Amino acid sequence: MKPDYKFFQSDQLQLLLDTLQRTGFTCIGPQVRDGAIIFDRITSIEQLPRGIRDEQAPGSYLLKPDAAAKYFDWANGPQAIKPLLFSPREKLWLSQRSADGEISFETAEPELKPLAIIGARACDVAAMKIQDQHFLQQQYVDPYYQARRKNLLIVAVNCSHPADSCFCHSTGDGPFVDDSIDSGADIVLTELQHGFLISAGTDQGENILLNLSLLDSTKEQLAESESIAANAAKQKRQLPAIDISSQLMKELDNDAWHNIASRCLSCGNCTAVCPTCFCHSENDVAELDGKTSSHYREWDSCFSQGHSYIHGITIRSETSQRYRQWLTHKFSSWHDQYGRSGCVGCGRCITWCPVGIDVTESITQLVERRRA
Amino acid sequence: MPKPIHNPYLPDEAIILERIQEAPNLFTLRLKFSDEKVQHSYEFEPGQFNMLYLYGVGEIAISIVSDPEDSHIIDHTIRVVGRVTKGMTNLKPGDRIGIRGPYGRGWPMLESKQKDVVIVTGGLGCAPVVSVINYIEQRRDEYGRLNILQGVKHTADFIWKTRYDKWRELADTKVLLAADVGEAIWPWHIGPVTTLFDQLEFNSDNVIVMMCGPEGMMRVVCDHMLDHSVPASQIYLSMERNMQCAVGHCGHCQYGSQFICKDGPVFSYDKVHTLFANKGF
Numbered sequence: 001m002k003p004d005y006k007f008f009q010s011d012q013l014q015l016l017l018d019t020l021q022r023t024g025f026t027c028i029g030p031q032v033r034d035g036a037i038i039f040d041r042i043t044s045i046e047q048l049p050r051g052i053r054d055e056q057a058p059g060s061y062l063l064k065p066d067a068a069a070k071y072f073d074w075a076n077g078p079q080a081i082k083p084l085l086f087s088p089r090e091k092l093w094l095s096q097r098s099a100d101g102e103i104s105f106e107t108a109e110p111e112l113k114p115l116a117i118i119g120a121r122a123c124d125v126a127a128m129k130i131q132d133q134h135f136l137q138q139q140y141v142d143p144y145y146q147a148r149r150k151n152l153l154i155v156a157v158n159c160s161h162p163a164d165s166c167f168c169h170s171t172g173d174g175p176f177v178d179d180s181i182d183s184g185a186d187i188v189l190t191e192l193q194h195g196f197l198i199s200a201g202t203d204q205g206e207n208i209l210l211n212l213s214l215l216d217s218t219k220e221q222l223a224e225s226e227s228i229a230a231n232a233a234k235q236k237r238q239l240p241a242i243d244i245s246s247q248l249m250k251e252l253d254n255d256a257w258h259n260i261a262s263r264c265l266s267c268g269n270c271t272a273v274c275p276t277c278f279c280h281s282e283n284d285v286a287e288l289d290g291k292t293s294s295h296y297r298e299w300d301s302c303f304s305q306g307h308s309y310i311h312g313i314t315i316r317s318e319t320s321q322r323y324r325q326w327l328t329h330k331f332s333s334w335h336d337q338y339g340r341s342g343c344v345g346c347g348r349c350i351t352w353c354p355v356g357i358d359v360t361e362s363i364t365q366l367v368e369r370r371r372a
Numbered sequence: 373m374p375k376p377i378h379n380p381y382l383p384d385e386a387i388i389l390e391r392i393q394e395a396p397n398l399f400t401l402r403l404k405f406s407d408e409k410v411q412h413s414y415e416f417e418p419g420q421f422n423m424l425y426l427y428g429v430g431e432i433a434i435s436i437v438s439d440p441e442d443s444h445i446i447d448h449t450i451r452v453v454g455r456v457t458k459g460m461t462n463l464k465p466g467d468r469i470g471i472r473g474p475y476g477r478g479w480p481m482l483e484s485k486q487k488d489v490v491i492v493t494g495g496l497g498c499a500p501v502v503s504v505i506n507y508i509e510q511r512r513d514e515y516g517r518l519n520i521l522q523g524v525k526h527t528a529d530f531i532w533k534t535r536y537d538k539w540r541e542l543a544d545t546k547v548l549l550a551a552d553v554g555e556a557i558w559p560w561h562i563g564p565v566t567t568l569f570d571q572l573e574f575n576s577d578n579v580i581v582m583m584c585g586p587e588g589m590m591r592v593v594c595d596h597m598l599d600h601s602v603p604a605s606q607i608y609l610s611m612e613r614n615m616q617c618a619v620g621h622c623g624h625c626q627y628g629s630q631f632i633c634k635d636g637p638v639f640s641y642d643k644v645h646t647l648f649a650n651k652g653f
Binding site for chain 2: 092093095097101102103104105107109134135138139140141142143249252277278279280281282283284286293295297300302306307308309310311312315316318320321324325329333336337
């Protein structure tokens with residue numbers, strides 16, 4: 001069922017931020033830093049990347065001023081929700097050793113601090129749902145992810161100007177949040193010419209909306225929103241419209257893997273910016289006092305040398321094997337494990353690849369001969 | 373601080389009761405949780421593994437070789453290969469380590485009851501199936517004919533001779549040993565383990581095959597068994613991959629549709645056959 005859309009003028013946006021902060025949330029929002037849109041602490045809408053557009057292409061990301069002066073006319077930056085829930089590096093526990101050799105263990109679960117992220121995209125929200133499945137809905141619940149997830153509120157903003165690298169329309173994850181289902185977003189905004197449509201996706205979001213003075217939306221405003229959605233769905237890139245999951249597994253010996261690998265630097269940028277990649281390694285850092293040792297986990301990548309290491313053997317010594325591992329997991333095995341593809345079409349792996357490898361092109365190349 | 377029951381990442385302290393040097397680079401640690409309550413509530417099945425933590429160094433996944441009904445003690449046979457196992461060689465009785473577990477799915481001991489059992493191993497020690505043999509030894513009349521087929525590269529790699537001698541004495545049990553490269557005093561077969569297949573005694577309608585070792589060897593065994601009308605669902609193998617979390621989160625052991633740590637490490641062949649022995653997975 002579609003939610004009830006309300007409306008507020010653009011100059012009321014600060015009130016949303018204020019309301020969230022007054023209700024105890026620390027706000028995280030998009031802002032320009034080092035030539036990219038990143039997500040960090042915000043207190044004022046002045047910090048938002050207003051009047052900024054992003055030009056994205058394989059291996060290229062460029063911000064440019066835009067005459068329209070809207071707040072959310074850009075597509076995305078290298079990260080959004082993932083680092084807030086699945087920390088790039090965090091302490092899991094620490095162990096202490098007494099003088100007589102006894103060892104005790106203490107968990108290091110994060111302190112609970114309510115966070116609100118403003119400006120997440122439909123692709124980011126879809127990716128979060130996937131990470132929820134991985135960390136919370138399998139045999140074991142991850143207490144670190146869970147603690148953060150319970151304290152996160154999401155204000156998603158529908159995407160009006162996807163970048164050239166985007167293909168969320170073909171994965172079915174964007175450019176607008178699917179608000180007819182439980183999307184994962186607490187509040188959804190659509191930025192119009194002179195204001196915002198706003199709707200709640202959860203009870204928590206509904207409570208925030210009650211604190212705002214909102215107007216009923218008009219037919220014209222809803223039509224404007226629909227036209228933005230239709231335009232944003234016209235994307236330059238797309239995935240081949242075939243059953244990629246099963247076709248890809250028939251191409252394990254395809255020469256194209258070697259072709260792609262001859263360009264791939266195995267740097268792991270794609271997996272770092274991917275909002276669904278969850279691989280991490282664990283390591284121990286012994287303190288200098290000799291009495292304590294901290295056990296950490298940090299993001300790892302299936303493109304790293306150590307990822308497939310086991311008792312003296314590296315299972316994936318070749319770059320072609322690592323690329324194949326990544327792609328077949330994301331687009332094929334993922335279906336078996338989580339009931340959908342692991343790709344939400346955000347296009348980050350294309351933009352942030354230093355040599356511009358385009359995942360949509362790779363897949364097309366691999367399954368080409370199987371297309372009708 | 374009490375351990376929160378929901379945190380699957382947090383180890384418990386265990387104490388080393390005994391250390392047995394099995395071979396130059398292989399030793400067994402006999403362990404017990406320091407906390408009686410933890411020890412008491414600890415249950416596992418053959419084929420499952422624990423994450424062992426060496427203070428200040430890190431964790432490794434090691435299979436459990438003791439009997440699940442022996443609730444006083446947990447045995448781990450460890451081969452020295454990396455940083456953690458190297459550090460563990462210096463442990464003595466009374467020293468402490470961390471243990472969390474058990475993890476994964478073990479061998480089909482219930483499904484195997486009253487069936488013939490073929491156990492094939494290759495390489496050093498092969499601790500994961502030793503637990504199976506011990507288990508059957510303790511409950512010999514609950515299982516059919518037992519075939520133990522062990523292949524090693526070189527005769528010098530053969531360990532636990534006394535155990536094999538003991539198993540040979542069991543009722544209805546056949547122990548077959550082969551070395552790729554032999555020497556004068558090796559009394560058994562010289563050649564690949566596959567050349568002993570014809571001597572196995574089992575009924576293909578009523579058999580469970582269990583194996584561990586190099587994937588190339590296991591692949592050959594699978595093919596042979598399938599050729600002899602043993603269904604893929606009755607052939608089990610223990611897989612190994614990099615494991616860091618043991619709870620299906622860290623991604624290192626993802627193997628097609630499976631995470632080896634939680635969906636395995638023991639799989640029936642039909643669960644893994646599409647990628648099995650495919651280099652790079």
